[in-house]
Amino acid sequence: MVVPDADNGFERRGGLRAAASLKVTYTSVDELVEAYTEDISRGGLFVRTTELLPIGEVVRVQVEMPDGGPVYAGFARVAHTIGREAVAAGRSPGMGLEFLDAGEAPLANEIARHLAATGHDEPVPPAPAGVSGRILVVDNDDAARELAAGVIRDAGHTVAVARNGMDAIRKALDDPPDLIVTDVDMPALDGWQFLRLLRARPELEHVPVIVLAGRLTDDERLRGYQNGVNDYVTVPYADDELALHVQRALERARAYPNRTAALTGYIAHVSIARLLTLLSSEQREGRLYVSDRKRVATAYLRDGQVVRVDVPEDQEHLDGAGRLLWLLDWIDGRFEFIPAAVSDPDSVGLSTPQALLRHARADAEPPTGP
Numbered sequence: 187m188v189v190p191d192a193d194n195g196f197e198r199r200g201g202l203r204a205a206a207s208l209k210v211t212y213t214s215v216d217e218l219v220e221a222y223t224e225d226i227s228r229g230g231l232f233v234r235t236t237e238l239l240p241i242g243e244v245v246r247v248q249v250e251m252p253d254g255g256p257v258y259a260g261f262a263r264v265a266h267t268i269g270r271e272a273v274a275a276g277r278s279p280g281m282g283l284e285f286l287d288a289g290e291a292p293l294a295n296e297i298a299r300h301l302a303a304t305g306h307d308e309p310v311p312p313a314p315a316g317v318s319g320r321i322l323v324v325d326n327d328d329a330a331r332e333l334a335a336g337v338i339r340d341a342g343h344t345v346a347v348a349r350n351g352m353d354a355i356r357k358a359l360d361d362p363p364d365l366i367v368t369d370v371d372m373p374a375l376d377g378w379q380f381l382r383l384l385r386a387r388p389e390l391e392h393v394p395v396i397v398l399a400g401r402l403t404d405d406e407r408l409r410g411y412q413n414g415v416n417d418y419v420t421v422p423y424a425d426d427e428l429a430l431h432v433q434r435a436l437e438r439a440r441a442y443p444n445r446t447a448a449l450t451g452y453i454a455h456v457s458i459a460r461l462l463t464l465l466s467s468e469q470r471e472g473r474l475y476v477s478d479r480k481r482v483a484t485a486y487l488r489d490g491q492v493v494r495v496d497v498p499e500d501q502e503h504l505d506g507a508g509r510l511l512w513l514l515d516w517i518d519g520r521f522e523f524i525p526a527a528v529s530d531p532d533s534v535g536l537s538t539p540q541a542l543l544r545h546a547r548a549d550a551e552p553p554t555g556p
Contacts, residue, residue: 208297209250212239221280223249226297230262230284238267238281241437242524244475244482247283251300258296261286261482263475263522265437286477319364319436320344324354324380325398326372330421334367334398334428341429351380358390365435367396367419367428370410381413394435398423407456408464417450438524449523458514459542461521466490466538472526478519485513486528492541493532506533507541514545 210221210233221235231249239245241264248259262283321343325331331347339345346363348354352375354368366384370377377397385391394416402410407418416438419431434450449461458476462485465474469490476483486494495509504512536544 208252211248211250212245230265230282232280232282234280236279238279239264240524240526241265241267241440242473242475242522244286244477244484245283249297251297255300258300261477263477265434286482318342318344320346320361321432322346322348322354322358322363322366324348324351324366324368324372324377326350326369330369330398337425337428338367338432340425341432343432351375351377351383354380355383355387355390358384358393359387362389363393364439365394365396365432367398367432370397370399378409378413381410381415385414394439396431396435402455404456404460407451408460411449411456411464412468415449418455449521451521453516453519453521456521458516458521459545461523462492462514462538463542465523470523470525471528473524473528475522475524476513476516476519478516481519483509483513483516485510486530488528488530488532491532491537492534493528494530494534507536507544510534510536510541511545511548514541 208223208226210223210231212219212221212233219235219237221233221237223231223233226249231247243264245262245264246259247262248257250257262285265282265284267281321338323331323335323338323345324347325334326349331349335345335347346357346361348357350372351368354366358366368377368380372380375383377399381395384393384395391414395414396417396419397410397415398419398421400421402418407415410418417431417435419428453476461474465487467490471488471490472486474485474487474492476485481498483498484496485492486496492510495506495513497504497509497512501509501512534541
C-alpha cells in the first residue's frame, strides 16, 4: 500500500492505482459525462472515455470515492488524448487530465489520503510518455546544449543538435523537426534573429519553439511571442520541467497543426494587460485560459477583442465588462492561449484599449468610504 507523506500526498515517483474504479464526472459540450479512472498521480489522472475534449481545455472534474465515499472536485486541463483508433492497438481511449493545483496538489492529496486510509490504493509505475517527436536543440554552449539534449532524449524523443542559428536553419530545412528548443544568447545570429528567419520560411513557420533563457523583461518576452515563441523555460531548469514543457508543446502542436499561435507562460512574467495588447494587435481568435492554485478563468477573443469572460462562481455577479476588469487584476498564475473559432456574442462591450484605460483609471482612483 502507498502511504502518502504529509506534504505531497503521493510518493515522489510513480502514481496511484485505485483497487476499484473511481467515477469521474465532467462537462462536454454542456452535457455531463460520467467516466472512470484507476490511474491517479500527484499531477493528474487518466480517464477512460470516448467523450474527448480538446487538448488545453480546462474542465471541472469530480472524483467519487468507492463504497459511497466522499466526492472531491477541482479543475484540470486536458494534457493528452487517446482516440478510438487506439482500441485496435490494444489501448483504452481516454484523456490525461492535469490538475491545475498541481503545485501543492491539494486535490490529489485528498484523494490519495482517502484511498490509502480505506485500502483502495496500490502503487503503479510512472505512466508512459504521450506524444514523442523529433526535437532540434540549438545552443552555442556545448555543455548547455548537451544537457538539454540529454534531458529530452531521456524523455523518449529523437534529438538533433545545432551549434548556432544558421546551423539550425540548415538542419531544419533538411529535416523539419516537430519542435525546436533554442537558446537566445548566441553570437552571430541570436535567438530572436533565428526566430525571424525560421518564421519567414513557409516550410518551417508552424514549427513550435521553446526558448531557454534567464531572466527576461516583459518587453523581451512579448518580443519573443511576436516573433513566434510558443513557450519559455527559465534557466536553470529542473529536468522534469523541461521534459514537461516539451511534451505539452508537442501535444498542442498535434491538436492544432499548422498554427504557431498557441502561447503559454506566467502572469508574473507577462501581465494580462500586455498579453491582451499583443493578442489585440495581432487580431487573434481563440480562448485565453488563466489559472492559479485556486481559480480558473477563460477569456474568449475574436478579432483580437475579448467578447466573453467565464469566471469562478464567486465572481459571476459581475457583468461582462466587470469580468474583464477583474481578470486584469490578476498578478500571479499561468496563462495559455489556444487558437479556436469563437462565435459567442459580445457580452463585454469594451475594446482592449478601452478596458485597459478603464482599469488604469480604477487603479488610480483613491479608495472611497470613511
